Amino acid sequence: MSAEAALIITQLLNGVQLGLLLFLVAAGLTLIFGVLDFVNLAHGAFVMLGAFISASIAGMLQGVPGGWLLGVVLMLPLLALLGMALELLLARPLQRAGLTPAALHLAQVLATFGVLLACSAVAMMIWGTQGMGVVLPGWLRGQVALGEAVQLPAYRLFIIVIGLMVALALHLLLQRTRLGMQLRAVASNADMAAALGAPVDALRVAVFALGAALAGLAGALMVPIAEASLGMAVEYIIIAFVIIIIGGLGSLKGSFFAALLVGMLDTLGRAFLDDALAAVLPLELAETAAPALSSMSIYLLMAAVLIWKPAGLFPPPTRGRH
Amino acid sequence: MRLPLRGMVAVLEWGLLAALLAAPLLAQWLAAPFWLDVATRLAILALAAVGLNLLLGVGGLASFGHAAYLAIGAYATAIPIYHSLYGGGGWLATDNGLLHLLLAVAAGGLFALITGALALKTRGIHFIMLTMAFSQMLFYLLQGLETYGGDDGMSLDVRSQLPGLDLDDAAQLHWLAVAALVAGLMLFRMVQRSRFGLVLMGCKARPERMWALGWPVRPVLLAAFVIGGMLAAVAGWLSANHATFVSPAMAEWTHSGELLFMVILGGAGRWLGPLTGAAAFVLLEEWLSSLTLYWHLPFGLLLIGIALWQAGVLQRGGRP
Amino acid sequence: MSRRQDRVQDGQPVLQVRGVRKAFGGLQVAQDIDLEVRQGTVHALIGPNGAGKTTLLAQICGEIIPDGGRILLNGQDITTLAVHARARLGLARSFQITSLLNGLSVFDNVLLAVLGRSASPWRMWGNVRRQEPFASQARALLEEAGLARRADDDVLALSHGEQRQLELVLALAASPALLLLDEPMAGLSAAESAEMTQRLMQLKGHHAMLLVEHDMDAVFALADTVSVLVNGRIIASGPPEVVRANAEVQAAYLGEGMEEQPQSRPPA
Numbered sequence: 001m002s003a004e005a006a007l008i009i010t011q012l013l014n015g016v017q018l019g020l021l022l023f024l025v026a027a028g029l030t031l032i033f034g035v036l037d038f039v040n041l042a043h044g045a046f047v048m049l050g051a052f053i054s055a056s057i058a059g060m061l062q063g064v065p066g067g068w069l070l071g072v073v074l075m076l077p078l079l080a081l082l083g084m085a086l087e088l089l090l091a092r093p094l095q096r097a098g099l100t101p102a103a104l105h106l107a108q109v110l111a112t113f114g115v116l117l118a119c120s121a122v123a124m125m126i127w128g129t130q131g132m133g134v135v136l137p138g139w140l141r142g143q144v145a146l147g148e149a150v151q152l153p154a155y156r157l158f159i160i161v162i163g164l165m166v167a168l169a170l171h172l173l174l175q176r177t178r179l180g181m182q183l184r185a186v187a188s189n190a191d192m193a194a195a196l197g198a199p200v201d202a203l204r205v206a207v208f209a210l211g212a213a214l215a216g217l218a219g220a221l222m223v224p225i226a227e228a229s230l231g232m233a234v235e236y237i238i239i240a241f242v243i244i245i246i247g248g249l250g251s252l253k254g255s256f257f258a259a260l261l262v263g264m265l266d267t268l269g270r271a272f273l274d275d276a277l278a279a280v281l282p283l284e285l286a287e288t289a290a291p292a293l294s295s296m297s298i299y300l301l302m303a304a305v306l307i308w309k310p311a312g313l314f315p316p317p318t319r320g321r322h
Numbered sequence: 323m324r325l326p327l328r329g330m331v332a333v334l335e336w337g338l339l340a341a342l343l344a345a346p347l348l349a350q351w352l353a354a355p356f357w358l359d360v361a362t363r364l365a366i367l368a369l370a371a372v373g374l375n376l377l378l379g380v381g382g383l384a385s386f387g388h389a390a391y392l393a394i395g396a397y398a399t400a401i402p403i404y405h406s407l408y409g410g411g412g413w414l415a416t417d418n419g420l421l422h423l424l425l426a427v428a429a430g431g432l433f434a435l436i437t438g439a440l441a442l443k444t445r446g447i448h449f450i451m452l453t454m455a456f457s458q459m460l461f462y463l464l465q466g467l468e469t470y471g472g473d474d475g476m477s478l479d480v481r482s483q484l485p486g487l488d489l490d491d492a493a494q495l496h497w498l499a500v501a502a503l504v505a506g507l508m509l510f511r512m513v514q515r516s517r518f519g520l521v522l523m524g525c526k527a528r529p530e531r532m533w534a535l536g537w538p539v540r541p542v543l544l545a546a547f548v549i550g551g552m553l554a555a556v557a558g559w560l561s562a563n564h565a566t567f568v569s570p571a572m573a574e575w576t577h578s579g580e581l582l583f584m585v586i587l588g589g590a591g592r593w594l595g596p597l598t599g600a601a602a603f604v605l606l607e608e609w610l611s612s613l614t615l616y617w618h619l620p621f622g623l624l625l626i627g628i629a630l631w632q633a634g635v636l637q638r639g640g641r642p
Numbered sequence: 643m644s645r646r647q648d649r650v651q652d653g654q655p656v657l658q659v660r661g662v663r664k665a666f667g668g669l670q671v672a673q674d675i676d677l678e679v680r681q682g683t684v685h686a687l688i689g690p691n692g693a694g695k696t697t698l699l700a701q702i703c704g705e706i707i708p709d710g711g712r713i714l715l716n717g718q719d720i721t722t723l724a725v726h727a728r729a730r731l732g733l734a735r736s737f738q739i740t741s742l743l744n745g746l747s748v749f750d751n752v753l754l755a756v757l758g759r760s761a762s763p764w765r766m767w768g769n770v771r772r773q774e775p776f777a778s779q780a781r782a783l784l785e786e787a788g789l790a791r792r793a794d795d796d797v798l799a800l801s802h803g804e805q806r807q808l809e810l811v812l813a814l815a816a817s818p819a820l821l822l823l824d825e826p827m828a829g830l831s832a833a834e835s836a837e838m839t840q841r842l843m844q845l846k847g848h849h850a851m852l853l854v855e856h857d858m859d860a861v862f863a864l865a866d867t868v869s870v871l872v873n874g875r876i877i878a879s880g881p882p883e884v885v886r887a888n889a890e891v892q893a894a895y896l897g898e899g900m901e902e903q904p905q906s907r908p909p910a
Contacts, residue, residue: 097633105447106384107629113579114625121619238458241451292466299459310443517770521763524754527743536729536758
């Protein structure tokens with residue numbers, strides 16, 4: 001295998017890894033929107049808190065075998081509790097206030113923007129403005145050889161495995177279980193589902209808990225790559241929204257493919273766009289244009305998708321029809 | 323009970339406007355130039371909020387990307403100044419403030435026209451998120467402009483040159499900002515009472531019915547979107563001259579959220595609402611950040627409170 | 643189509659629907675529909691729920707574009723024209739579910755309807771509520787409908803009956819050539835329904851009307867022509883008494899699997 005082909009394969013795998021991380025963020029967001037019709041700008045704060053909390057626990061358990069993994073696992077119930085609190089204290093009262101859909105969404109946007117700011121401030125009080133890293137266990141620190149020329153850091157492979165497992169688990173949960181059936185019923189028509197005996201209130205709480213835990217997991221998995229930082233709260237929410245809009249608001253399948261698409265586009269753009277541009281532009285111009293263009297590429301993708309399909313790639317069949 | 327409250331709000335709002343007009347004198351009298359700075363910033367933000375008020379309050383368009391126009395207006399001022407001082411830039415190089423204003427309005431209008439035409443294909447939450455994404459796109463575009471400071475932004479080494487005005491004089495700059503704000507408020511008032519304003523309100527209420535009555539809904543909304551963007555671009559022009567600094571962070575979506583906060587707090591669709599909202603925001607920010615480094619915490623809680631209050635949740639003690 | 647009863651009708655055709663087809667996926671919701679509404683007449687469209695009445699109305703007013711066939715308004719082809727452009731050519735409609743401009747006053751609703759036929763939306767100066775002759779026209783329409791004293795109220799404050807009234811005022815404000823009435827009696831009490839029938843009677847002769855309605859008393863009182871739509875196809879069309887006696891129509895309404903029956907006594 002040529003070195004170039006190996007590079008391309010490595011970058012493709014990096015794209016998949018980023019895409020799956022983004023999927024973890026987007027999945028919670030799209031579930032919460034799809035099932036509960038709730039716009040959660042504070043979702044990025046879950047990502048940030050997941051990162052800081054897991055890193056803190058791992059820090060306390062330094063030297064304990066499996067400390068890092070324990071930090072990630074112990075963080076999950078805490079984030080789930082936070083999600084539940086958001087549902088009970090904010091989402092539910094707003095839902096029951098009897099607003100028009102437009103006014104309801106605006107109120108949700110405003111309130112969760114407030115939650116985001118408050119969470120960021122609290123995080124700054126506790127952890128300060130510095131980033132926070134973790135020490136990975138040895139088995140995740142090495143490189144894994146895939147074929148003769150392609151080497152991938154074990155940790156990236158780990159993320160790919162976890163991401164795919166979560167995606168599969170969510171798919172099975174929604175499509176194969178009674179709980180999933182009830183969730184889908186609530187998503188398509190909450191009143192009808194309630195009339196048919198689905199425990200709508202409990203389901204709402206469960207979805208918030210699940211969504212927050214998924215976002216926290218994404219944040220925790222990011223720490224070894226990019227450190228936990230305050231900026232995560234505002235950074236990832238936008239990308240996550242772009243993904244679920246591309247995929248079709250409320251569609252888990254849509255956000256899975258859109259996340260992979262975005263992860264791929266972003267990674268490959270960063271890796272190859274300057275060379276590609278240099279083929280058609282003067283070198284200096286290509287070098288300055290490439291980073292901006294690759295940052296913008298996902299937004300361009302979103303604009304293109306929406307012109308082509310205003311409801312996204314995989315719009316859920318029921319929403320927006322009544 | 324309602325009338326006295328409305329009367330009080332009216333007194334407060336006209337008082338605010340009077341205070342803004344007199345701010346340079348007050349600041350000199352109290353020997354507190356810092357407060358003049360705050361007042362100028364207030365006037366500029368209020369002008370941007372007036373533009374958003376036209377969209378949200380009259381047309382029902384919740385744009386979450388309105389800060390982008392502040393950045394556009396500011397860069398439309400900073401870039402020509404940079405080239406006029408350090409060469410290059412061709413026809414862009416000028417320190418003429420009127421040309422800066424023209425460029426700001428044209429660029430803001432163009433950006434609004436393109437992104438608005440796309441975003442208005444959608445409604446509701448899609449529209450909110452699309453406008454947010456477009457402003458984020460601009461944010462990355464500005465970050466990529468290495469010549470103009472990239473990530474860090476750049477300082478303006480001179481201010482816009484205007485005939486008969488010296489913008490280096492804080493009082494003159496302030497009065498210019500207040501004049502722009504008053505002009506913006508009057509424009510808003512005129513448009514709101516006009517046929518266009520009524521059509522816009524109809525589009526907010528029920529687009530299907532407006533079609534059936536013979537009104538072209540999307541062009542009307544797009545026109546409002548462009549006007550709102552242009553007003554904020556003017557605010558950006560003033561902001562660059564006020565802060566003598568521009569940076570991509572101006573376009574960040576959190577600033578768009580703050581503008582929405584101002585409009586909603588002041589009462590969406592109310593003529594002088596943006597003035598009250600901007601005053602509340604700026605004064606809160608100054609006050610809270612002087613108390614604590616973590617001023618986002620009380621501010622965030624306040625936002626939550628306002629959202630719940632407007633939905634009527636707090637008044638009922640959380641009961642439906 | 644063999645069943646079409648030709649009757650001598652005065653007046654030019656205002657609306658002509660010719661061979662209109664529409665399918666959603668594999669579902670044919672309109673199959674070769676022919677329909678005509680002549681000046682000064684009322685053409686009623688009846689049929690069981692799900693027959694395609696709403697889809698046909700949506701195609702006539704432009705919310706849905708047909709797959710094939712043509713729609714003419716006063717001889718002009720409007721098949722692919724935008725909704726608002728059709729309205730400006732004189733096509734007005736009332737909505738099945740009351741669709742007033744909530745949050746606006748009764749007067750503003752009517753004013754927008756009066757302006758909608760001819761005025762440009764781009765006038766950004768002057769007080770629209772004082773601009774003549776439109777403001778006087780709006781006031782006169784409210785006076786005529788007996789809603790003048792509610793002029794400054796939000797439309798949400800009106801009673802259901804008043805809202806249906808206003809709905810009709812909005813449709814009529816621009817003196818349209820053709821009026822599409824989508825179940826104007828829906829949700830009205832017997833007395834209100836009779837009143838609405840009375841009001842439509844008065845309008846008959848002034849506007850051509852296409853009436854979609856389940857209230858058979860109203861249909862047979864008002865219509866000059868009745869067409870019956872079943873499964874996207876017109877199975878009968880002609881004068882009310884002829885259609886009423888038609889065996890196929892009775893089968894469609896009284897036969898198996900139909901969720902709905904005419905609200906009045908079945909045809910004798």
